Amino acid sequence: MNNLLTELPENLTGEVFQTIIENKGVKIERITSLGQVTPAGEWYDQPQNEWVLLLQGRARLAFEDGREQSLQPGDHAWLPAHCRHRVSWTDPDQPTLWLAVHWPRPE
C-alpha cells in the first residue's frame, strides 16, 4: 500500500485491518471502517499500548469510565495497555481511516 489516503479496500462490509509495518514488537496498521462499531457490551482490552490517529472520516471512542471522545481528521487518542475502550460510532456515509501504532506494554 503506497498511499494510505487514496488506496482504499474495495469491500467494506467489515472493518479492514492492514499492516503497514511490523518490526521489533512495533506494529503500524491502517484500519478502514464504514459504519462499524464494537458490538454492544464488548470492550477492547489489549495487552499492548496503542496510539491512534484519525486520518479521514469521523468516529467516536467510548471508555469504561463513561468518557467519550469524538474524532475528526487529525485527532488522536492514547490507549495504554488494558485501557478498556470501544468504538461507539463510525460514519456510515464515508470510509473512516485510522492509523494505529501498537507497541509492547511496560514490563
Add this chain to the structure above:
Amino acid sequence: MNNLLTELPENLTGEVFQTIIENKGVKIERITSLGQVTPAGEWYDQPQNEWVLLLQGRARLAFEDGREQSLQPGDHAWLPAHCRHRVSWTDPDQPTLWLAVHWPRPE
C-alpha cells in the same frame, strides 16, 4: 496538541519538532516544515528505526544510493536504523506536516 492537522506552530522559520507521545522507547512526533531541507552534503544517520507518514503538504526524501522518493499526503517511508537519508525538498508555499514514529533498532 489535540489536532495534528489544524493546530500549527506559529513560527516556521525553522522546522518544528513536537513530541506527541514518548513511552517505552517509542516516540511519536509531528514535524512541521516550510521549505526547509537537510543541509547539502548532510545525512540523517539514526540509531533508531523510523517510519514517516506525510499528513499534509509535499516533500522529497533522498537516499545515499541515489534513490529519491516524492511524498504527498498519505505517502509513507520506512527508514530503518542507519539508513542514510536527507530531506531534499519541502514545499516552500505551504506547511508540510510529517508524522514520525521512532523505535529502538534491533539488538
